[in-house]
Amino acid sequence: MPKKITILGEKILPGKTYQIKTDIARLHTRTKVEVPIIISRAKVDGPCVLLSAGIHGDEVNGVEIVRQIVAHKYNIPDAGIIICVPVVNVFGFLIKTREFPDGKDLNRSFPGAKNGSLASKFAHFFMNEIVEHVDYCIDFHTGGDYRFNYPQIRISDDDDYTFNLAKIFGAKFVKYSSEREKSYRASAVASGKKVLLFEGGKSLNINPKVTEVGVTGVLNVLEALGVKNFPESHTPFKEEKEQVVFNESKWIRANASGMYRSLVINGEPIEKGEVIGLITDPYGFFEKKIKSPISGYIICLNHSPIVNQGDAIAHVAIENIKTN
Ligand SMILES: [Zn+2]
Structure with missing residues (x-):
């Protein structure tokens, strides 16, 4: 029943x-x-x-x-x-x-x-x-x-x-x-x-x-x-081949206000010190690089073309050493 x-x-x-x-x-x-x-x-x-x-x-x-x-x-x-x-x-x-x-x-x-x-x-x-x-x-x-x-x-x-x-x-x-x-x-x-x-x-x-x-x-x-x-x-589905497990992550924040261009790809690994984006003024005089303070994977990117200092612009996850 x-x-x-x-x-x-x-x-x-x-x-x-x-x-x-x-x-x-x-x-x-x-x-x-x-x-x-x-x-x-x-x-x-x-x-x-x-x-x-x-x-x-x-x-x-x-x-x-x-x-x-x-x-x-x-x-x-x-x-x-x-x-x-x-x-x-x-x-x-x-x-x-x-x-x-x-x-x-x-x-x-x-x-x-x-x-x-x-x-x-x-x-x-x-x-x-x-x-x-x-x-x-x-x-x-x-x-x-x-x-x-x-x-x-x-x-x-x-x-x-x-x-x-x-x-x-x-x-x-x-x-x-x-x-x-x-x-x-x-x-x-x-x-x-x-x-x-x-x-x-x-x-x-x-x-x-x-x-x-x-x-x-x-x-x-x-x-x-x-x-x-x-x-x-x-079978209407397929699995992502590579899976990465995290227990730690860090937001990288804008170090200046201005127009923002990302130089990295969402979902991909980055190295410590890598330039992840540029913040500029709209006039062509000012340009500031944003470097990643850590190695990890980009799991979120801010798509806003204009940012204020302190805005979260990239979320970097640090791979878990024990993967299961
Ligand atoms: Zn929600």
Whole structure:
């Protein structure tokens, strides 16, 4: 007998797909803002996987990854349940901002409170009505503003199981990063969920390479968990050959204000002392080199053509000496 499962008041029956529109909060105009949640259950019981994007409303590339998974019907499981929330922060997505309409960062509002601020209330709803039912979470993000993250998986320290899943995902970089207080990841991990955080691309941008790594990574994980079985003749994914694991990274900051040109390639190694970019005035008199103080891999580059002194312009990860 398959287990009885009720999510958001809906009985989730084997072999069925549901699109549930929640409207837990309204805008100040009293307009309802619906957050579509797509739940698909196989006839065979198995793990429950949650794919979420757009916790930050301007991080559209993650939305595109989850959208493609639904559009290609990759979210129809062979075993277990797949829940897709392509746009968690519909409020921010509507007006292309990172925050909730109350100005709060939803990803700093978890686990939330039943009667808190709008963001806190939504976080509480998300944890209790959705995350509660799942075993695995993959959450999609991009760099903020102009900062373009090379596709990477971030995981918490000291969890070999999640580390193996991160490797299976197949992105080139796996980065151990401590959980931010009140983040969705911290709350989900504290509730015993296995969480992969995908970072790729920059806000308000869709990059086909980032999307491909995200979609193929999900398929790799779903197959490894036994949630999807792909016939060998139609393997729709490939793995990045080289994988690099990090537990340490450093931001290189602009040493002057001005126009900025990068001289390095995202995702590639750099040496200590290498010139990574130039900052100039607009007139042709001033030019300053930015050198990397460390050797490592570039995992994020600022694409802004104009920077202020102190702005983060490149994120360099230092390879972990023990790679497993
Ligand atoms: Zn984000």
